[in-house]
Structures are given as C-alpha cells and as structure tokens.
Amino acid sequence: MHSTDRQVLDAVCRWADAGQRFALVTVARTWGSAPRPAGAWMALREDGVVRGSVSGGCLEADLIERMQAGEFTAGAAGVPVVQAYGVTQDDARRFGLPCGGRMDLVIEPRPDLGALRTLAQRIARGELVQRSVTLGEPGNRIAAGTAGDRVRWDGRTLSTPHGPAWRLLIVGAGQISSYLAQMAQALDYQVFVCDPREAYAAGWTVPGSTIVAGMPDDVVLQLKLDPHSAVVALTHDPKLDDMMLLEALKSPAFYVGALGSTVNSQRRRERLLQYFDLTQAEVDRLHGPVGLPIGSRTPPEIAVAILAEMTAVRNGVAPHVATFLAAAAAPQTPAAAAPAGA
Template identity: 35%
Template sequence: MQQLDRQVIERALAWCQQGSPLWLCTVLATFGSSPREPGSWMAVNAAGQSVGSLSGGCVEEDFLQRVKEGAFECPVTIIRYGDPDDPRGGKVTLPCGGILEVLIERLPVTSETEAHLTTLLATLDGQQPLVRHVELPSGRFGFTEDASLGPRVYREQVQGESERIYLRVAPTRRLIIAGISAITAPCAAFAVTLGFEVIVCDPDATACAHLDVPGAVIKVQLPSQYIASGACHAATAVVALTHDPRIDDLAMMEAVRTPAFYIGVMGSQRTSTARAERLIRSGGLTQAQVGRLHMPIGLALGSKTPAEIALAIMADIVRVQHGKALDEL
C-alpha cells in the first residue's frame, strides 16, 4: 500500500467525523495502460473536495461533475471508464487508450462507516493485514483476517446473483536496507519511486552522512538492532547489501524472527551456501528459517552495475509481494 492511499483513508475518516457523506472509489481492474494499479483509492465528499486519484485527471473531472449533478446515490456502482460498451462511463476516453473499472461506494455518515474507516486507517498504519470485502448490489462491507500474498483485488459470486469483491489492505510497504554499499542508493531510490517507505541502517556515521536519497530515512544504527526493535510488519522487505557478515548475518538472524514478507541478502551462490551453513552452525537458525532467505538476492537478470543489481532486487521484491512464482514470469 502506498502513502497516497493512507492519505485517502485519513481524509475520508475526517470527513465522516465532520458529518459529510462521501464516495470511496476503488480501481478494480485495468485493461491496457493505466497510471494507477488495482486497489488504488480516491475519496470525494459532498462539497466536491477530493483526495487520491484514479487516472491522470480525465476520470476524476467526470466523476466530480456527476457527483454535483446528483449521480451515484446507490450504495455501490461499478463503472468501466474508457469502455464504449458501458454507457455509465460517460464519454470519457482515457488518453492511454485503456479501460479502467472502478467501484464507487456511497458511504453515509454512520457509526458503522466511521468504525470501518478507522479500522482501515489502523491497518495501513501497521496493524494486522486484512481483506476488505464489499457485497454487490447491497454495498454491505466488512473485514476478514488474511496475511497471505496475492493480487490486491479479486472477486467471487455468492448466493445467486450477488457478488463479493475482496480488497487486500496491508500496512504501507516498507523496505529496510541493512548496510550502505554501492547498491544501497539506487536500491533505495527505486523503492521510493515504487511507493515504499525506505529506511537505511548502518553503524558508520560518515557513510550515513554521505548517503543522499530523497525520501529515504537514514539511521546511524546496527540494522539488526533496528529490526529487533519491532520495525518489521507483514508488508516489510529486508535486504542486506554490504557483503560484511557482521552486518548482513546479524540482520538476517533478526529478520527471520519477524513477519517480513521478503528477506534477502546479497552474494554469489558460493557465498550464499557458506552463509546458510554459518547461520545454522553459529547463528542457531533452523533450516526452515534459512529457507526464508532469498540468496542470492534478486531476479537473475545478468545484472552487473549497481543500478542493474538494484533493479533485480526490487523486481524480485515486487514479484514476491504480488504472489508471482518465478515460473510465471
């Protein structure tokens, strides 16, 4: 989940608490090019104020105008913008030529709505990952616990004509980079661009002072200490990039005790085999714990330069987060 999505739910909750009904719009699917991925949110209140986005602007303008005209008063509506076969999409044509399927929920000012949005915000802030479900056509919503990986949006038919839409909600994605090396800056920069909250930890104050990655938090601290402090939740990835066992091994030993969804350490196949043996022999890890480690780290892209290696690492993290097996690529 990206930082923008948290801002949407935070603002929606504030509007509800102020007594304003609102519309919560969710991207369900995209066909062709699209600037926003499934699961992305936009919220609009009765005064026409909005936060978040669904496209590059054309969809938002059409939606806001139609809200002013009194449209979307049903509990839920699904629109396929850019699809000439769906008259509810108006005459909007996406500049990219794609199709955007959007779930529109009209949320009334009730204690149930406030409690629902409060739970959403708490989940984005790091509590238990949940699956939000919305039933069609009634608009009834709720949550189920589910920490599994997979697509953010999926659907199923239930009880005759009814349909249920499932939306995975997890804390804002976090990347903890253990140690500063030539790979650290491009890896952190890629992660920031992808919407991750990025924390870089290294005990060397001088190295930290010289690392400049806008959007990343730099901590002069042993990565293992930071990880052990409770910094990892289920949407956290941990990568060790130094080739220094004093940093990398200790970070791995702590990371496997957390719910982090991705734990990786850089090194050749030979180095990785030696590290696995060392972590079991000296680190006290079990074979199952070592089995959680991605080593060698990253997709096998034939990467040579720091930027290419960073790309391979972040691509593998995204692959795992979306539940894609290597043989599906």
Template identity: 40%
Template sequence: MRTLELDILERTRQWCADGRSPWLCTIVQAVGSSPRPVGSMLACLADGELVGSLSGGCVEEDLLERIQGGALAASLPRVIEYGVSPEENEKLGLPCGGRLYVLLQQLGDADLPWLDAALAAITQRHCIERHLDFDTGISTTGEVPHFTHLALRETSLRQCFGPRMRMLLVGAGQLAQSLAELALAMDYEVLVTDTRQAMLDQWMGPDVPLLQGMPDDIVREHAADHFSIVITLTHDPRIDDMALMEALQTDAWYIGALGSVRTTEKRLQRLRALELEERAIAKLRAPVGLPIGSKTPLEIAVAIMAELTQLRRAAST
C-alpha cells in the same frame, strides 16, 4: 519517493483549498476481474482536469460525462455500479462478468482536515483510517497501528492511508538491480546502500536513491519501522552482518539475507557470538526468497518478491 496516491491527495487538497470543489472517485468493490484494484482513486474537476485512474479510460470518461452533464448530485456520497450487462462491459473495456463499484463524493473545505491527516500519514510513515458517513458526507480520522483494507458498509466507508513498504537493499550488485526493478513495478519504495562507492558508481539499475555509508547507520535512519524491508545481498559478512545486527533490533517488517544454507548457518553462529538475542535472530529470513530452484539474479529476485507477496497476503487474511 512520490506515489500516485500522494499526488492524488495533494492535488485534491489544493483544489479544495482553492474552492474548486473536486470529485473524488474510489473503487470500493470489484466483482471478478478488475482493471484496477480496490482502493484505486481518481480526482477530477468538472472542467475535465483529473489525476489518477480507475480503468483504461472509459470509466473515467463516463464519470466526467455524468459530472459535466449534472447527472450526479453533489450533496452526498453515492456508489455507482459499472458492468451490469455484457454490452456495458464491452463499452467500458471491463473484463467479461466483471463489475466495479465506484464511490463518488464531491469535496470542499470541510474535507481539508482528513486530507491533511492522510497526507501526514503517508509522509510521516504511520497509518490512519478515514471513516466516511454516507448519510452526512462527514469524514473523521483516527490512527491505527497497521494498514487495514478498505471496508464498504451500507452507509459508511472505512479507508486506510499510510506509507508504502520501503525496501532497503544492502549491496549494489546485479541482483539488487533486478530486485529493484521488480519491487518498483510492484509499488514498493526502494533504496540501495553500499559501503563501496565504486559499486554505487557502477549502478545500472532503475533510478532509486543510492546511499553510501555504514550499513547500520543507513538501516537506523531509513529502514527501522514496521513498514520497512531490509535485504542483504553483498556476500560480505563485514557489510551484511553490520546491517543485520541493526535491522534485527528494529521494528522492520521483513529482514532477509542472501546465501546458501551453509552460509546461513555460519551467519547465525556469528550473530549468536555477538550476543544478539534469540528472539531477534528468529526474525531473520535466510536463505532469502521462496525455494523455487532460482539461480540467475532475476530468478532470485522473483523468488524474493514471491515470498514477500505470500507473507503480505497471509497477513491480510
């Protein structure tokens, strides 16, 4: 599954390798409302070719004008502030009172090592931090155990690269279709598995990988690391329990199971009867999702995504 970040980094690396000296522009700070989150990137060439985005288009146009007009020195990284006046906010389409701080750096051959490290981190599912020294323009990298948020200092930048959260949905029913739609919109990678080929054949959800096979094998192969989410949705213990038995013994960040409180109590009894350790069973979140009174598939999907959002935000504070 490709991401915009991967596309930007791959294109930037190719431009550097070709000697085309691309500019990498990154939102490093935002005050008030922002059209794109901190960490969003844009890579561009002086001829106007670009990939990525920082706003609805006006900030990108201004940056290109500055680059093409020679107003930006290519020697060292610098931070440009947007939104310093109501007139500029209106011109650039920024929310009233909003400010963007964009780091500009022209890259070259010396940046290939950190670009390669970032690409490897994303594709091989681990995290690295890039440390950029503004005084020298030199970037170094080091591995980190978990994702860290971008940190801007007076003379340096710390930026993390790594995989998206991967969501494995066990069961290809209507709820999985609604959940896949929301998860994709929120930038999760989504996989769907079912032992029943007929269910996969009837899939009417978004275009995501559909994996037929034994759920424990699928979990082991595709959703066993700390950047993985496993959610069982079939209501069939023969399928769900097999997936949960495997998932609860992995490093998966979140493991959830659909079902009522009564269904959950029976599931826990079965897991204990299978001699799964209590510390593993304690990782299970069931009934899955926040208790918002959801009934329909879409409402349940909203509850699940709300719980994931709450947990991820809590982990980042």
C-alpha cells in the same frame, strides 16, 4: 492505493487553491475480473481533468461525462453516494468491463478539504493513515493506520489505508542502497537504513528514508518486522550482514536477501547452519545472491534486480529462476553482465 495518494492529493489541493470543484471516486468493492482493485482512487475535476484511476479507462469516460453535466457537484448536500457498474451484461459491455466484472464506486462530490490536507501532511511524514467516509454523511474521518490495514466496505462506510503499506530495512548505506531506497519508495515502501559504520551513515542523503541507529540485529528486533516487511543486507561485510540475518530469518518478513556471489552465498548458508541457532527451513528463506539474475552490474541495475525479485515474492508469483540461471550460465558476449548479487 498508495503510490498515487500523493499525486491525487497534490492535485486536489492545487485545484482547491484555484477555486476549482472536484469529486473523489474510490473503488469500494469488486467482483470477477474487475480492472482495478478495491481502494483505487481518482480525483475528477469539473472540467473533466482526472488524476488517478478507478478502472484503467473503462469507466472514466462515463464519470467525466456525468461530472461535466453537473451530476456530482449539483445540490447543496454533496454527500458520498455509491455507484455500481457491471451489474448487467449490457452494462459490462457498454463500459468495456471484463466478462463478469463488477465494481462499486463511492463518489464524494464535496470531499472535506481540511481532512484531505491533513491526510496529505501525514502521508508526507511517512505515516500510515486510515480514511473513512460514510454514505449520506458529509466529511470524512482521518485516523492512525497500521501496516496490516486493508480496504473495508460494509455497504455504508468505506475505510481505505493510505501511506506506505510496506516496509524495507536496508543494512548498509552504500551506493546500491541509495538506488534501492529511491526505487523502493516509488513502490510504496517505507524505507529504513541501518549502518553502524559512521562514515557510511553520515553520507546518507535519500529524502524520505529513515536512518536507524544501532547494530543490525538490534534494529531488526526494534522494527518488529511483519509479513509486510522486507530486509536486504548490502554491506558485503559478513560481520554486519550475518547479524541481520540471525534475527531477520526468524521473523515473519516476506523477503530476506543478502548481497554476495553464488559461492559466498553458499558459504553464508553453511555458516548460518553450522554456527548459529537457525534451522534449515529458516536458512532456506534467504535470497542470495540477492535479486533476479538479469545480468546487472551497475548499482541501479542491481537495485532493479532486487526490487524485481521482491515484487515477485510480494505478489505471490514464483519467478522462473531456472530460466534466469540458465541464461546467466550461457556463454555471454562482452556486453553481457553477471547475475545481480555477484
């Protein structure tokens, strides 16, 4: 639950300023084929308006009905409570949950507005934050988070991570990088950009991203890449791209890619093996040409191809590369395009 955080928080802040009452609903735990994961978040206004989602539509109607009946906002306490759905087969059929699906929702009838505003401010600054609520106790706690945080629920206290859960280091501040940075932010990446070429770095204008000074290899070490990190080299300058790869391929980053044609990518692999302290297994981690070969030519299309491959790797889904390559190698019409990294 990250990309919707700002949308939900912006909505509840507006509702609070307008004097409207609302509740927050969070998926605490799921069993079986639940439609939304733990941590999914929804704000529910007293008149039935919602932001976010906890079930993709299965449970929202029931929650809206109960909210409009005053069930969640009645009483003076307004402390967090838990509501289970899908406990019985009849319950699952009634609410349209998949077979075997079950969910625990934590409902906050009167969330702490001050804490929510603080949360919104810290997320806007690109910070990772942990928010905790306890059943039967008013208010919530906001604390610094880390990239490895997960939703935690012990049946009484629910802790959820907020802010960018993933990091992306882009080497090169050119046009492709600009599109990639903007798209990546929409997918919950905290974006860092490194380009020692002053002419490029000076022209970087993507809001929310961070320019990191230094040479690419030093920046990789400085950021201490973890399994929630990705690195993409887009300078098309071997002197800079290879510097990044020397360190990134040794790191636990889940994705390391570099722009270049098929021929240049093969030469890069040979060069990394022959002249640098990298093993075959480390070099094999390199995604190059970077991105799925979907026929992209323009900078935004190449950015889409890169993010598509990153998403597949991130989700543990092996893209059908052979199919893509076969399509890319087939005779093309004039409107067709080359693979992404060409």
